[in-house]
Amino acid sequence: MKIKALALQNFKNYENLALEFSEGIQLFLGKNGMGKTNLLDALHYLTFTKTAFVNTDNQNIRKGALYFLVKGNFENDGKYHEVICYHEGRKKKVIKLNGSPYDRIIEHIGKLPLVLSTPYDSDLIRETSEVRRKWIDGCIAQYNQEYLADLMVYNRILSQRNALLKSMEGHLNGSNGSLLDAYDTQLITLSKSLSQVRADFVNKFIPFLSANEGLIVFERETCSMTHQSQVLVVDFERTFLESRKKDIVTQRTNVGSHRDDYSFLMDGQPLKKFGSQGQQKSFLIALRLSQYDYLAKATKTKPMLLLDDVFDKLDDERIERLTDLLSDSVRFGQVFITDARKERTSLLLKDKYNARIFEIENGKVNSYET
Numbered sequence: 062m063k064i065k066a067l068a069l070q071n072f073k074n075y076e077n078l079a080l081e082f083s084e085g086i087q088l089f090l091g092k093n094g095m096g097k098t099n100l101l102d103a104l105h106y107l108t109f110t111k112t113a114f115v116n117t118d119n120q121n122i123r124k125g126a127l128y129f130l131v132k133g134n135f136e137n138d139g140k141y142h143e144v145i146c147y148h149e150g151r152k153k154k155v156i157k158l159n160g161s162p163y164d165r166i167i168e169h170i171g172k173l174p175l176v177l178s179t180p181y182d183s184d185l186i187r188e189t190s191e192v193r194r195k196w197i198d199g200c201i202a203q204y205n206q207e208y209l210a211d212l213m214v215y216n217r218i219l220s221q222r223n224a225l226l227k228s229m230e231g232h233l234n235g236s237n238g239s240l241l242d243a244y245d246t247q248l249i250t251l252s253k254s255l256s257q258v259r260a261d262f263v264n265k266f267i268p269f270l271s272a273n274e275g276l277i278v279f280e281r282e283t284c285s286m287t288h289q290s291q292v293l294v295v296d297f298e299r300t301f302l303e304s305r306k307k308d309i310v311t312q313r314t315n316v317g318s319h320r321d322d323y324s325f326l327m328d329g330q331p332l333k334k335f336g337s338q339g340q341q342k343s344f345l346i347a348l349r350l351s352q353y354d355y356l357a358k359a360t361k362t363k364p365m366l367l368l369d370d371v372f373d374k375l376d377d378e379r380i381e382r383l384t385d386l387l388s389d390s391v392r393f394g395q396v397f398i399t400d401a402r403k404e405r406t407s408l409l410l411k412d413k414y415n416a417r418i419f420e421i422e423n424g425k426v427n428s429y430e431t
């Protein structure tokens with residue numbers, strides 16, 4: 062699957078834009094605040110139907126405009142597809158594939174595999190477990206629709222159960238007790254399947270991480286990760302049911318797969334505590350490359366790879382290694398790279414491969430092949 066063209070109307074700082082892409086490396090160059098990351102976010106919208114960042118859909122409508130439209134034209138084995146994402150103020154967002162709107166937006170997830178690395182990836186190490194769960198869930202959802210459907214049901218029942226616990230204000234009676242029973246049965250069953258899929262993912266993912274560690278990470282250290290779950294133990298069901306008293310007092314659900322977490326390890330030690338800043342940054346790039354390789358294998362495609370400000374994170378030797386490995390056209394399809402330092406990038410890529418350059422200035426783009 063390749064994206065041939067991207068068109069934007071009133072998306073962030075772009076009023077009207079039409080771009081064409083080629084194979085291989087696509088470089089978005091421009092000073093700070095010109096709109097490089099916004100283009101990556103537009104590609105993220107076409108894949109995940111939402112932003113990769115914290116803004117709401119409304120905040121992504123260009124200031125003063127009433128709607129935004131993101132359109133992508135894709136080619137897969139000689140067949141052409143058009144994906145449109147349209148959002149207008151208070152109305153429901155519309156996603157269309159070849160002119161037909163989806164009834165349920167989640168049916169689109171997984172159709173256009175994509176991996177994005179951004180400077181915010183450090184949140185995966187530093188922030189709470191929710192950020193890591195979201196990342197893993199997003200990885201799995203791109204090739205496992207059943208998992209995504211189960212996860213949506215789980216999240217809905219969990220928020221219903223939490224709302225019930227709040228409304229009970231610490232008091233259990235017959236009617237809310239039987240409603241809790243019904244929620245518990247479903248949460249127990251779904252927790253088991255969701256956490257099992259996550260555990261399987263991590264087991265299969267670790268060899269990909271090992272394969273990437275030497276490429277840009279460390280010379281001697283080994284990289285790994287673990288999955289911690291209250292669910293995958295023999296007495297999970299009993300623990301869940303026994304937690305009800307505490308749940309009623311605390312007015313929230315304390316046990317289940319929404320409490321799963323992951324740790325990143327370097328030589329068996331937590332990366333968060335023992336990794337230097339540079340090692341953490343390098344680890345995160347290896348993590349994204351591993352995600353790319355994993356997804357490529359699971360979907361039998363070459364996902365779009367988006368690297369936002371990736372060179373900023375690395376020393377010269379690692380940049381050299383990264384640019385060398387990105388030139389492998391057997392492994393990578395289209396790679397979108399942003400950089401605020403045009404001269405550095407031009408120098409880096411010189412003689413390595415042909416790239417399509419997009420020079421970006423205040424929402425206007427000038428493109429040419431090297």
Ligand SMILES: Nc1ncnc2c1ncn2[C@@H]1O[C@H](COP(=O)(O)OP(=O)(O)OP(=O)(O)O)[C@@H](O)[C@H]1O
Binds near residue numbers: 074093122124
């Ligand atoms: N809804 C919007 N309407 C108008 N402009 C917007 C909107 N949302 C974001 N922008 C503008 O987009 C610009 C940021 O673009 P972007 O993050 O793509 O920059 P960048 O080229 O990646 O910069 P950097 O090199 O600093 O990362 C900001 O100037 C911001 O004001």
Ligand SMILES: [Mg+2]
Binds near residue numbers: 369370
């Ligand atoms: Mg940026």
